[in-house]
Amino acid sequence: MRSNTVDNKDRNFQNLQPHQLKQLFKLIFIPHLFWALGALIFLLFTVLITLSIPIMVRYIVDGYSFNVETGQKYLFISCVLVVVAALGTAIRFFLVTLLGERLVSDLRQELFEKIINLSPNFFEKTLTGDLVSRINADTTLVQSVAGSTLSLAIRNTLLFLGGIVLMFSTSIKLASFSLLIIPLIVFPLIYFGRFLRKLTRQTQDKLANSAGIASEYIFAATTVQTNSYQDQAVKEYNELIEDSYLKSKIRVFARSIMIFLIIILVFFAISFVVFEGLKDVESGSFSIGELLQFCLYSLVVGVSVGAITETYGEISKFLGALDRIGDIFNTLDPVKEPTNPMSIKTPINGSITFNNVKFSYPMRKETSALDIPNLTINKNEKVALVGLSGAGKTTLFQLIQRLYDPIKGSISIDTYPIDKISKSHLRQQIAYVPQEPVIFSKSVLDNIRIGRVGASIEEVEQAVKLACAEEFINDLPEGYSTLLGERGLLISVGQKQRIAIARAILRDSPILLLDEATSSLDAISEDAIKTAIDNISGNKTIIVIAHRLSTVRNADRILFLEKGKIENEGTHKELIRNNKKYKKLADLQFL
Numbered sequence: 001m002r003s004n005t006v007d008n009k010d011r012n013f014q015n016l017q018p019h020q021l022k023q024l025f026k027l028i029f030i031p032h033l034f035w036a037l038g039a040l041i042f043l044l045f046t047v048l049i050t051l052s053i054p055i056m057v058r059y060i061v062d063g064y065s066f067n068v069e070t071g072q073k074y075l076f077i078s079c080v081l082v083v084v085a086a087l088g089t090a091i092r093f094f095l096v097t098l099l100g101e102r103l104v105s106d107l108r109q110e111l112f113e114k115i116i117n118l119s120p121n122f123f124e125k126t127l128t129g130d131l132v133s134r135i136n137a138d139t140t141l142v143q144s145v146a147g148s149t150l151s152l153a154i155r156n157t158l159l160f161l162g163g164i165v166l167m168f169s170t171s172i173k174l175a176s177f178s179l180l181i182i183p184l185i186v187f188p189l190i191y192f193g194r195f196l197r198k199l200t201r202q203t204q205d206k207l208a209n210s211a212g213i214a215s216e217y218i219f220a221a222t223t224v225q226t227n228s229y230q231d232q233a234v235k236e237y238n239e240l241i242e243d244s245y246l247k248s249k250i251r252v253f254a255r256s257i258m259i260f261l262i263i264i265l266v267f268f269a270i271s272f273v274v275f276e277g278l279k280d281v282e283s284g285s286f287s288i289g290e291l292l293q294f295c296l297y298s299l300v301v302g303v304s305v306g307a308i309t310e311t312y313g314e315i316s317k318f319l320g321a322l323d324r325i326g327d328i329f330n331t332l333d334p335v336k337e338p339t340n341p342m343s344i345k346t347p348i349n350g351s352i353t354f355n356n357v358k359f360s361y362p363m364r365k366e367t368s369a370l371d372i373p374n375l376t377i378n379k380n381e382k383v384a385l386v387g388l389s390g391a392g393k394t395t396l397f398q399l400i401q402r403l404y405d406p407i408k409g410s411i412s413i414d415t416y417p418i419d420k421i422s423k424s425h426l427r428q429q430i431a432y433v434p435q436e437p438v439i440f441s442k443s444v445l446d447n448i449r450i451g452r453v454g455a456s457i458e459e460v461e462q463a464v465k466l467a468c469a470e471e472f473i474n475d476l477p478e479g480y481s482t483l484l485g486e487r488g489l490l491i492s493v494g495q496k497q498r499i500a501i502a503r504a505i506l507r508d509s510p511i512l513l514l515d516e517a518t519s520s521l522d523a524i525s526e527d528a529i530k531t532a533i534d535n536i537s538g539n540k541t542i543i544v545i546a547h548r549l550s551t552v553r554n555a556d557r558i559l560f561l562e563k564g565k566i567e568n569e570g571t572h573k574e575l576i577r578n579n580k581k582y583k584k585l586a587d588l589q590f591l
Helices: 020-029 034-068 068-116 120-124 130-168 170-220 222-228 230-281 288-329 394-401 423-428 444-447 457-466 470-475 493-507 523-536 572-578 580-588
Strands: 354-358 370-377 382-386 408-413 430-433 509-516 541-545 557-562 565-572
Touching: 034 068, 034 130, 034 288, 068 130, 068 288, 120 457, 130 288, 170 222, 170 230, 170 288, 222 230, 230 288, 288 580, 354 394, 354 493, 370 394, 382 408, 394 509, 394 541, 423 430, 430 493, 444 457, 444 493, 457 493, 493 509, 557 572, 557 580, 565 572, 572 580
Parallel strands: 382 541, 382 557, 430 509, 509 541
Antiparallel strands: 354 370, 354 408, 557 565
């Protein structure tokens, strides 16, 4: 089974890595600088007001003790400050929440764009469900932290630091007593925080595993049911969910212990400080207002520490999610875009040249998939690839489209090496019909227009006519507007194939690649498609993969592949005479 991670190397979960800090700065502060600075300004503003409230309480209490009017004046000022703080908090909440919403939208767009442009090598070792989990679940965690938790963490840290400073300004003696307990609070926080982050990453990986398994089995639900494999599929999924639950259970238990210890330590510290403060009040060296002020700052510090422990757990999840998202952004595509792409003359002629090409799939490097010393396919030539399954026919198509790069050698279109042309520009010159056509949950019209976005309805209808799909499309409930369902479940395999052929014809590229394009058609439709292909032959370079030799008898040249090598080439009649394996295939098909 494919791995659910991009990189299986051991990871250090203990610290925020430099690349994560860079990624965080790039994602949050650069594109959203206005919102981030605005939220930070209002956050600082409200923190200052919050820290000034205990001083106002001191003046109110001491003022009432000596002069009622003075106490009333400070009470009024305190009320005004609370109103201003409430307004500032509301504005901060608006800015931070909007920042989180904007961030998660941008992040999902960038992630999807990155994933959709990666080469097949990436998808060979990564489950689709895992990628969906990163786009949805992990980015939601980032949204939660950036849109709320991060702001609260900064706020509580500032309140903690400000409270400590003002505690010392109120009473050095009492503040010193308080500081004795702070290491006992901070050290468990650091230890448990590291442990929680590791558990969080493991939990997220387990959930991603379960998402990958679920999507794989749901995608093939019919196969699962027809093989009575439901119980085993459910068992595999349940095991992953239970593993995730056990990791979460340990994480929650660790957080509970941490919260329990901190609450007890903070309570004992405040009780001890109040007891000592009352002695100073009794001796006359400390006013009751000053004691109340100190207690309020102690409470601010204690509440801040408790809140930081809560946000620390959320930030641990955030860092784990950021790590997984960073895996995607830091994935290097082995099929690289050229630094300075060559400009090519369009439309191209369509000749294709293989020069000493050797290739093995990245996951099977020990096995040669293709070995072609020299091959030239001429402009407007119709060439057929024939051979047993696994002979390298589809691999040849993948190399032409530069979905993979050869290990050795080069491939050129006209006189241009394809690794010197931008991938997008190269693939615009090629139309491809896969053996298993992919139909999207769109209308018939939109599915065909994937071949050429913006094509007119008349051009679509002409392509449909050439693909012999006109009759069945007109019989659909809403014709071209009929929605075909997920993966085209509402139409037959043969109908899917005709839509894929119409898509390729509409693309109107100089090179046409057909991988078993008529394998799922009935004999009448197959004959019609062969006629359509013959009609466009002569002004396109066409390469056809076929197991049914009836579809390639009239090809200009047939290449017989075996174990990645071209064993023979020639016309149908020449191969009948010169290649025993080809003749056997022809005899079995009554040709």
